[in-house]
Amino acid sequence: MSYQFLHVETYSRKGAHKKNSSARKSSMFDIRDEMIRAPHACSHVAEPQTPCVLFGMTPDETFALANEQATRAVDKRGYKLRCDAPVVLVGVTSWPDTVADLNSDPVKWKRYRQWRDEAVAWLKRQWGDNLKTVVQHLDEARPHIHFVVVPMLSLDRRLPISSIHPGHRAAEKTAEANGTGRDQKKAYKEAMVGLQDDYYERVSVKLGLLRIGPRLPRLTRAEWKEKKRQALALAQAHTDVQTLASNVKAIAKSQIATQAAEAEQAALAKIDAITAQSHHRITMLKQKAIERISGLKGRVNELEGAMSKKDAIIAAQAAELEAVIGILRDNGLARNLGI
Template sequence: MAGPQFFHLQTYSRKPNKTGQSVEQVLAEARRDPMFSRHVSKPLPFRVIAGVSPQEVQRLHDEMVAAGSVAVTLKDGRSARRGIRADRHTLLTAVASHPHLTAQVMENPEARRDYDAWVERNLTFLRGLFGERLVSVIEHVDEEHPHLHAYVLPLDDPACSARDLNPCWLAKSEAEAVARGEGHDDKTAVKHGNHAYRSRARELQDQYHREVGLPSGLTRTGPKRERLSRQQWRARKDEASRNARALRQMEEMVSDLADQEDALSASAERMARDLEARLHQAEGLHAEAEAERSAAAQERAVATARRKTAAALRLAAEEEVRKIRSSAEQKAADLISAAEEIRAAAGREAEAGARRLQDDRQAFEAEKAVIARRVAQEAAAVAVLVIVGVLTGKVVRPARGSGWGIRDRALHERVEALQIGPALREAVTVVTSLWDRLKTRLSAPELAREQEHAAEQVREHDLPASAFRNRGIGR
């Protein structure tokens, strides 16, 4: 059973309007809060068709308003930003009602199918009209006719202006701006704006009828609107139903053609995907080959560079080794030459030293022979002096014990220096013994003459001790 369509847009602010409607009241009615659902005899829970629930719409709305601001001009001409006023319209709603009775939709399967198709067409229409700003679409089936509520928020607008989301209001604002730009006064500009609003509203209703009402078998207006008789209205509804059936048949034919086209497209797409996969594989293989060739070329270039570097390093190393070897050979030659010179100088010095040593040794031997002779002479002279000393009394035997002593200090030192005391001991002992026996046979004058004679012999043969000290003999 076909009938007229119903589609309506309206914006609301947080501040209630003359009829008491506000953002809070509209969303509370959508939630079926008891205070705002008294017009419904038996309220039923809403059903979310798309988007979020009315509770979530309220939260999104409040967050948007809290974050929003508008630019204002102060009295001193400065610009500033202010928070969103309570009377700014911040929520846009759309209401679409189906002409079938709710009982028909709930009880008649055919009516239910028509209604479900109508709901889907409404969703398509609303999404095309508002895009991402459409945040919620819910369904109510607890009133005489089933209907939909859509909620639209200006989430991307810092000024939170929901009126700017209404195509009719936009047409009004643009027409007023154009009129004022052409020099018209405010009253005339408002007339131009209202005319544009009504014109855009009719266009929007016509668009809604084309996209939603006509495919659903609904008429553009009701019988009272056009002052039609019952027979004329029934004919109009029958025509709308026939048009809807024809449109559905055409949609089915188009759907079949679309299915066939989809099948062909799917086959073509499979072939295209297969070809694309093969092409992609070939491109991949080609890319891999190119990459391998590029890598090989890079490796060859690197290897060539390394060979050149190695050759340069080898030449540099060989040159350095040559320089080092030449320097080492020169240093070795210099060292050998210096060593030869040192050896020659050492040889010459050694020969000179050997000659000096030989000369010194010869001089020493000669001196030693002279000294030996002198020592022998000294020893002989001292021995004579010691023997004569026995006669003169300078050498005596002690009263007790053995041995002998020299009273003459100089003679004693000479005997000690020559170390001939032990050698003379036996001779002194013999001479002393003989002299003692001889003294017993000589008279005193004879003894005196013998002692004087011995003293003269000493004076004739004695040498001074200094003669021997000058030659290294004695102390």
């Protein structure tokens, strides 16, 4: 069982001079060229391959952004930022199996993919919007990922590297609290150890990787084997917990689906019952209405018949009256009666 590897470092547009030497450290552009596998910067790679971007922008785009911000930034005195001032943080983390092993063993490849996904998720949590690029390299002996973090240019055109580097941030806070140089170094070291601890707790422990290697704590071989056994057991425990959580979620999801289906069936049955009752009531109302209409029609017919009889009687009486008037006229009596 191997141990984790995580390293971060800041870079400037022009590498600063090395201590007691005229040579300069690598610049951010040197790191960019190595990352993108520029021909002049990857002599250590037998067969260079284009890196796979796992997150964010391409390295070219990210370093161009860092350079553009640096050209506009100023220091605390308001002067243009020095070309050797750190303006970007670059890190690397690797997986212990060889690329050849991954390509020949699906189980190892699956574990590598799990580590890679966990590592990228950790980077996002750690740096948020400042994380601009994550790339994967599989053309060296062991697989690894590079990541690039860029600070935001403030409104007053400051570009504080402490905003993205935990060590510098801790040292800066200690200095602001009037801490000595020794205090600042201690704060810096503790912050960087904290970064490694957080990476171990959130990523490495899940995959059975150790926090540190065998030489640093000077363990005996027996102690080293016991530590590896514990790491494997802890990784298995994490896997068991994740499996249990997945099973619990699946059971809960199934129960919720069952309850939802039962509730839906009950609701549909209630709707069907109400609909049937409504249809029955409507049918009864229709029947009563038909019967009522039929009765009204019969009454109308009766009234019409009665009216027809009355009209006939009136017509007969009118005819008789006309006949009497005719007789009176014939006898000269109509004028005396004023008819």
